[in-house]
Every structure is written in C-alpha cells, then in structure tokens.
Amino acid sequence: MDSDRELEETLGRVMAPTADADGAAAGRVLARLEASLLPPQRRRLLDAWWPSVLVDANFAPAWPRVTALACATALGVVLGLSSLGTRIATDLDLWRMASADDARAPIFDPDSVTGLRP
Amino acid sequence: MSGPGDYDLMARVARGDRQAFRLLSQRHVRAALALARRISGNDAGAEEIVQEAFLRVWIHAPRWRPEAAFRTWLYRIVINLTLNERRRPSGLPLAAAGDPPDPAPGPDVALAARERDRLVSAAIEALPPRQRAAIVLTYHDGLSNAETAEVLDTSLSSVETLLVRAKRTLRAALAAYRT
Numbered sequence: 001m002d003s004d005r006e007l008e009e010t011l012g013r014v015m016a017p018t019a020d021a022d023g024a025a026a027g028r029v030l031a032r033l034e035a036s037l038l039p040p041q042r043r044r045l046l047d048a049w050w051p052s053v054l055v056d057a058n059f060a061p062a063w064p065r066v067t068a069l070a071c072a073t074a075l076g077v078v079l080g081l082s083s084l085g086t087r088i089a090t091d092l093d094l095w096r097m098a099s100a101d102d103a104r105a106p107i108f109d110p111d112s113v114t115g116l117r118p
Numbered sequence: 119m120s121g122p123g124d125y126d127l128m129a130r131v132a133r134g135d136r137q138a139f140r141l142l143s144q145r146h147v148r149a150a151l152a153l154a155r156r157i158s159g160n161d162a163g164a165e166e167i168v169q170e171a172f173l174r175v176w177i178h179a180p181r182w183r184p185e186a187a188f189r190t191w192l193y194r195i196v197i198n199l200t201l202n203e204r205r206r207p208s209g210l211p212l213a214a215a216g217d218p219p220d221p222a223p224g225p226d227v228a229l230a231a232r233e234r235d236r237l238v239s240a241a242i243e244a245l246p247p248r249q250r251a252a253i254v255l256t257y258h259d260g261l262s263n264a265e266t267a268e269v270l271d272t273s274l275s276s277v278e279t280l281l282v283r284a285k286r287t288l289r290a291a292l293a294a295y296r297t
Contacts, residue, residue: 007289010238013231015156015257025161026147029169033143039173041134043180 124188131179139179143172146189149259150196156254157200159243167203171195186268193255193269201247234295241291242284249284252277 079085110117121141122130130138150171154164174195182191242250248270255266267277 003289003292007238007285007292010234010292011253011257011288014235014238014242015254023148025151025155025165029147029151029165029172030140030143032169033172034140036173038136038139038176040177041132041180042177 125184128179128182128184128188131176132182139172139176142175142188146192147172149189150192152258153193153254154196154200156242156258157197157247157251158203163203164200167196167199170199190265190268193259194271197251197269201251234292237291237295238288241288245284245287249280249287252280253284253288256281 122138124142124145127138127142127145131142147168150168151164154167154171155161158164158167171192175192182188242253245253251270252266255261255269256263261269263274263277263281267274270277270280
C-alpha cells in the first residue's frame with residue numbers, strides 16, 4: 001500500500017540517528033560520570049555472606065550439574081540395592097533394640113496377682 | 119565490537135571495577151542518549167536521564183543477572199526514567215524547535231518531504247508514551263518486536279498492538295497533510 005510505504009520511508013528518515021548532536025551530548029554525559037563520585041553498589045544480602053556458587057539460582061541444564069546429579073542418583077541406588085543400611089543397623093544392634101526376641105512373645109507381662117495378661 | 123563483551127564488563131562492574139564501567143558507558147551512551155531524546159523530546163532532559171541510568175547500572179550491577187542482554191536492561195532503565203520524567207512539565211519539545219532554515223532554495227519535492235517529516239515528528243511527539251517508545255525502539259534502534267517487548271517488559275502481542283495503533287495515528291496525520 002502506498003500509504004504504508006510512505007509512512008515506512010518517512011519513519012526511516014525521521015528516526016535516522018543524528019551523529020553530531022549525540023556525539024557532543026555523549027561527551028558531556030561521560031565527563032559528568034567520570035567526575036562524579038559513584039554511589040555505593042547494592043549487593044544482595046546473601047552475597048555478603050555466602051559464596052556465589054551457593055546462591056546462584058541458575059537452574060539451566062549444564063553438563064557439570066547433570067553429571068553430579070546422575071552420580072548422586074547412581075550412588076543412592078547402589079546403596080539401596082546393597083542393603084548397606086540394613087547391615088549397618090545390624091552391626092549397631094538396632095534390630096534387637098527395636099524388635100522383640102520372640103515374635104510370638106506377648107507384649108505385656110502377666111499380672112503378678114491374677115496371672116492374666118491385660 | 120572489540121574488547122570484552124558486555125557480560126564480562128558487567129561482571130567486573132559488579133565487583134566495583136570503574137574502568138569496566140567506563141568502557142561500558144562509552145560503548146552504550148550514544149544509543150541510550152538517542153533513545154532518551156527520541157522519547158522525551160528534550161535534549162537537556164535526555165542527558166540527565168542517561169546519566170541517571172548509568173548511575174543505576176553502577177548501583178545495581180551486583181544484582182544484575184544475564185537473563186537478557188545488557189542493552190535490553192539499560193534500555194529498560196532509560197525508558198522507565200524517561201516515562202517518569204514525561205509526567206513532569208518539561209522544556210521545549212524537540213519537534214517544536216523546528217528545523218534550521220535551509221539557506222539554499224530547494225525543489226518543491228524536497229520541501230514537501232521536509233514538511234512531511236516535520237509533521238510525522240510532531241505526530242510521534244504527540245503519541246502516548248508507550249506507543250512512542252515502541253516506535254523509537256523499532257525504527258531508531260532497530261530492535262525486533264521480541265526485543266522491544268523485553269525492553270518494555272511486556273508481551274509480544276502488546277508490542278504489536280502498540281505499533282499498530284501508533285502507525286494508525288501517524289498514517290492519519292500523513293493523510294491529513296495530503297488533503
């Protein structure tokens with residue numbers, strides 16, 4: 001359409017950068033920035049106390065993170081399948097402490113007077 | 119562009135490196151000035167806005183995360199400052215200053231083109247701020263609609279709507295000139 005083309009051409013001319021004016025103004029702005037005392041920077045509270053790697057919330061996939069996660073998963077599966085936890089509990093005698101010697105033994109002792117169990 | 123990239127410079131600025139801040143400012147000051155001038159329509163105001171924008175870049179550099187390009191972040195600061203500034207009474211608008219007189223008598227076609235350009239400039243000045251910002255970012259800075267949406271912190275469809283409305287107004291201004 002002629003009106004669209006005319007508008008696009010006009011916008012292209014009107015919006016063309018004016019190098020000279022911008023150059024002089026740029027020089028003034030840079031000079032003022034150079035001469036001014038820069039204010040203190042604002043840091044995130046966590047950054048002041050923690051290493052940046054711990055507060056970096058970038059969850060984008062990356063080979064190191066994926067590798068570490070895969071290794072941790074594999075280690076968990078291996079530990080679970082090897083019953084390592086069960087063996088540790090046995091070594092520490094945790095099973096005996098948690099369960100009765102005889103599975104058929106009554107939970108309550110017989111009453112000393114009546115001889116009956118509650 | 120030679121030398122360290124914007125991301126590397128910002129990482130250094132975040133650690134308080136003034137030399138990096140100087141390099142970053144030199145690299146982007148002209149574009150920021152042009153943007154501020156186009157939207158505010160005020161030369162002196164544009165310089166103050168850009169100076170304030172770079173001071174904010176310095177202050178908030180440790181908090182900047184490179185989800186978007188540095189230029190996008192800087193433009194967003196400049197536009198926010200400019201739009202806030204426009205709510206206050208400003209000095210002489212850029213378009214009202216007029217073009218300097220042409221000493222050489224030009225042909226009628228050139229005169230008509232200059233008059234048309236002046237008309238469109240005035241119509242752009244009169245646009246609502248966000249429509250004007252969309253036009254400037256698209257036609258002066260050459261940003262894509264997606265980049266413009268990022269700078270204006272809005273959706274792609276909103277940018278397209280802003281451009282459609284702005285062009286409709288400008289087209290009407292041109293049509294009024296022709297009649």
